[in-house]
Amino acid sequence: MSDKNRRPEQNSIKFKEACKLMNGALLKYPQGCRIGRFIRREKRFFVSVELDGQEVKAHTNNTGTMLGLLRPGALVLLSPAANPERKLKWTVEALGQKSGKSFFWVGVNTSMPNRLLGAFFEAGLLPWTQGYTKLKREAVNGESRLDGLFTGAGLPELWVECKNVTLVEDCEATFPDAVTSRGAKHLQTLMRLKAEGARAAMLYVVQRPDGRCFRAADYVDPAYAEALAEAAACGVEIYAVVASVSEEGISYAGLLPYQA
Known part of the structure; x- marks a missing residue:
């Protein structure tokens, strides 16, 4: 049975069962580390x-x-x-x-969030993607290349950009750790897509365990923080996922609340 034909309670069961994977590495590092x-x-x-x-x-x-x-x-x-x-x-x-x-x-490897987007989706660990059946990686829209495009029958396109988070200050996971004009450009693209009728989301992958919430690092890049707040106000969805890093690989470890 495909996801689009599942009853809501079946999707809920699938998500709860998938959460059991939190203690195992969804993405394993190569042998010989x-x-x-x-x-x-x-x-x-x-x-x-x-x-x-x-x-x-x-x-x-x-x-x-x-x-x-x-x-x-x-x-x-x-x-x-x-x-x-x-x-x-x-x-x-x-x-x-x-x-x-x-x-x-x-975890400081910035290629991991893109890979984890697919791994989390396949494992049923992204409840906000329920009903979507396909994920296109590195999807191009205009002059921007975004990390993912989800599609599903009868559903609006869901465009997602992923960022890696390694900075925690006062128990707050924050992004970015350096000024990023490229990151602000991605937010502008997501706001445009939202205005055109698509869904648009930012997924921040926090590759460390000591954050209690997520927010923009306005003390590092005020312009990015302002753009993120504007994007959230325009309906761009903001998600922060904790990725637990071990010498074996990376696993899912839950969600962090977003603080505007």
Whole structure:
């Protein structure tokens, strides 16, 4: 039976059953991951890491500041490059963070939110997508490329943009950690799509466990915070999902309330 033919109570049961997956990794890291120690960041995409007593260069696709995470000696979770010919043999997946006596990983790989969008959808962990049957990744609309387009019989198109959240201040998960004109452009696109009759949503994937709510980081990028507030007022849906990071991979860990 397809999702569109399910009775509402069946969809509810499906969602509750899927939530049992929270303790298992929906996205597993490649085999051969290693743990090193952070030395320094070099330029935009390079990080120096101590691994087996040697200094190695690793790739990071995170162009943000990773504020508060790049501390000398911090643990770094590295995954091996899929292409053996790649110059940089390691990719930075997560950085270790200590809070009192506790330790947790913060996922900094910015390709994960797009992948998690599909994984969460397939697992039935996004109740606001119920009734939608197809997801097109990297969907183009005008001059913008958004992370996802959901479609379903009799339903308006649902356009979604995903962002990775690594910054927590005073128990508030916040985005962005650096000024992002591109992020503001995505919000403008979503507002236009909403005005044209589609559904539009922002999905913030918080790859750390210590946030109690989500809001825009107005102290980092006031223009983005203003644009997000405008988007929410225009009917753009705002969701924040906690993604639990382990050395095995990433799992679903619940929702955070959005604070305008």
